[in-house]
Amino acid sequence: MAGVGGDLLRRVDRVLIAGGAPAGDPVWELLRRVGALPGDVLEFGLKVRAEPLRVAGAQLRADADRFARRQGKLTVDLAGVWEGTGAEAFAVRWGALASYIGDGGDPGTITGRLRATATYAEALADWCDALRGELAEAVARVVSSAEAVTLRQADPAALREEPPAADVLEAAARIAVRVLQPAADAFAEARELMARRAPDLEELRYSEPGAGPAGGAAPTTRVAL
Structure with a gap:
């Protein structure tokens, strides 16, 4: 319908530009x-495409899964391996990073934010x-309408010389x-x-977490090798 529909709607545009529409017509509010x-x-x-958005959504979900797997590698138990204030400070930062990455659908984490963005792309x-x-349904209806016949019978060249006739204005407004x-x-x-999605799409x-547990005057660190 792009060809015949485009031709008809260009005629509609020319009529509206040349003569406007009847006062109080619903077309004014829609414009x-x-x-x-x-x-x-x-x-x-005709230009909007859904497929690139679906591809982007799939890629974002794959990235979220990749981050979730990384998050699992940050969850380690240092008990009996590394002890002392150094280990405690490391555990605080390591835990904060693991929480930041996340492993589920919480939009307050990297994985959750990626999945929320993927959902938005898919919705778009x-x-x-x-x-x-x-639009395809609307164009299919108007190209075969009585108003379309009225517009096709009007002389496009005349629009440059005099205002469109009342029936032409009415037909253009209806279409x-x-x-x-x-x-x-x-x-x-x-x-x-x-x-609705904006809160989950922000950066x-x-x-950085706060300082780890304060050590004594002579902190001790033990590492099991």
Whole structure:
């Protein structure tokens, strides 16, 4: 539908630019919400791709698994092997690093933050598929509509010389509403998705732990070799 739909929506864009739309028409609110003309919306829909986002999500999950395996290597028992204030200070830092990396779905850890980002990428991929599907359905409906016939019968060259006729303006507005409405709904869903996921997508900084247990005047360290 890209070819015939693109041609029709470019006609719609030209009519709206040349003559606007009837006062109080729903298209004005949709134009404000979307911030683009119907032809631009179709072009955007043709460009969005879900597959790169799904690939990125899979890679992020693989990275999270790799970090989780590293976290397991940081969990060691030094009892009987290394004792003293040095061992205690090392254990504090080692434990803090292991907690920072994490091994599950806690978004307060590196592994959890990677998985949360993967979930967001996958949700965006679903959003792309849904937007393209909604736009395809909308275009399929408008290209065979009576309004499309009215626009095709209008002389495009005349738009540069005089305002479009009332029936042409009405037809363009009706088609624009049918295309812009699913786009407006989709963009609202994208903003809601971002707001919901944003707390788990922020940079997770590593904080150095506090000093380990204070040693005496002459701390002793024992290492079993």
